[in-house]
Amino acid sequence: MLNCTKLVTVTGYINNLPTLSGSTLRLYKRPFNEAFEETPMLVAVLTYVGYGVLTLFGYLRDFMRQWKIEKCQNATEREEQKDFVPLYQDFENFYNRNLYMRIRDSWNRPICSVPGAKVDMMERVSHDYNWTFTYTGRVIKDIINMGSYNYLGFAQKAGTCQEAAAKVLSQYGAGVCSTRQEMGNLDKHEELEKLVARFLGVESAMAYGMGFATNSMNIPALVGKGCLILSDELNHASLVLGARLSGATIRIFKHNNMQSLEKLLKDAIVHGQPRTRRPWKKILILVEGIYSMEGSIVRLPEVIALKKKYKSYLYLDEAHSIGALGPSGRGVVEYFGLSPEDVDVMMGTFTKSFGAAGGYIGGKKELIDYLRTYSHSAVYATSLSPPVVEQIITSMKCIMGEDGTNVGKARVQQLAENTRYFRRRLKEMGFIIYGNEDSPVVPLMLYMPAKIGAFGREMLKRNIGVVVVGFPATPIIESRARFCLSAAHTKEMLDTALKEINEVGDLLQLKYSRHRLVPLLDRPFDETTYEETED
């Protein structure tokens, strides 16, 4: 059983240095500082009051729309069809038309330039409270982009990557017009896969056209009926879909909670499959490197220790952490100083840090050869487009330093500096920030539904683009704004952004932090959770 020794440092953070019982092996070679400050009670009460008021007004407006006092802007059934069985249930749309519509202008904003550190946006106005938008024709220029997953700043329209991609575009064209197994296997793809394998430190790798499809198409190839998947609570939709498509049994453990994972592993091995008590064919643990909504980093040393102890397999989704963590950008495995051989399946995407599109899976040669034959992506999906492949190759070589310059290393360092600086400044200002100190994803808590819309709009007025998220995508009292830092952000840009965030924070009274940090293992989630069961 893993137990932890906790040290409270000067800043009040709790350094968690777990030790394996019976030996003094230190699993973590560096401090692991993660904090999720609990919602203040007053704020929670006011959030519920806010949602309550919105619900009551929603009912009132629905009543007025039904009795034709107010014009209904939604699609409705025709008069002749009123006696038929309804096609849709309007209550399911309640939240959409009464809450989401009010603040809809914070999402789906059309941008019209490359999403680098600064971005141009088309200006939209709405004259009927966000039911329809019209473009004024003006383009808002040079908005500081705090929302794009551009961790290393490779989303550029000029530079070596772009030139190489343009050259390949003129040589190979844009489309591949076939799948990997038919006529779509270019020499560029082979070059890319060798490079990815070298970058990760694994034997072999395979690249796919879409990051989401990598997860959803390959997990079914790896596990099937009679296998067990242990998946983290906050896993991405692609992992959840892949797990569901595979037909394996899925059990969820509490987010980043190693006690919960160990309990599940023990139960699985002791009790076996549900009715027959046979041993599970395979146990696969699904975790992500950085969880993009929380900003937390997986406790990889403990997961690997558990995996080895209970002889299960590990599938690590490094979508947000590849290129963003580690001294040379090799991801979360390098960040913790572990060996890539301990992770059975290393998956990642090229969308975030490499400025391209697509995903990859790396691992042992037998595994990748098996996936080349049996994965749905390989058989049915079109392969990566050549200029995109060239973008990945150039950016990966840049990160590795093989293009002869120090640019890649400088970018990785700049990102780490930006992360530390930004997080420290926000905490000093008094905002509640979730997640690990080293993760470039910074969720800033907003809590109340009105503040979600207000924050998005105020930041846009001040020329900063942010992504805000609310219920039901997050738990009801944990709406947040999510900042994604980039190596392309200069210190001046960050200072400008911080100044504006400070102003908006004072205006909207967002500085809730009392520096009462919750111990890392007691996350403010329900202790008693009930899962949906099949009857």
Added chain:
Amino acid sequence: MVAASQISGAAPKPPLQPSFGVHQNTYSDLFYRIKMNVGVAHSEVNPNTRVMNSRGMWLTYALGVGMLHIVLLSIPFFSVPVAWTLTNVIHNLGMYVFLHAVKGTPFETPDQGKARLLTHWEQLDYGVQFTSSRKFFTISPIILYFLASFYTKYDPTHFILNTTSLLTVLIPKLPQLHGVRIFGINKY
């Protein structure tokens, strides 16, 4: 969350109970499937099930009832017994409408419509009975009833009103009436 953990009675019964006496906990022997969640930060299939367990919900609810009572007491036409009976009746009416009459979820869930015909009470904690939230929301109308009976000095008219109102809100909470629609009322 803190309140929920303070009032925890018997361990929640898992919905599947085999006839032989095998020790069960909530994780082992319950196999379930996660459905696809697009654009969500958690793999919770139906967020409605967890809303009543969130931090501060019970306090907000108690404060809401208190606020209602204060507003009713401030109206000069109502005597104290009338104000209490009105609080009780309006609270039970609100609870009946929002917990036992309205069905489904106000947002689209990835559970393919399983919860569409269920009231909010039936959706709580995915149908597991005797959880802390359920106990809290069963006990609170009873406490309100005690207070109303006391302050109306057990007057017969008030008694009838309060008792019928309490019964309308207690009977749907019985586990035997989970998913039951009498005379097909409110079925679809």
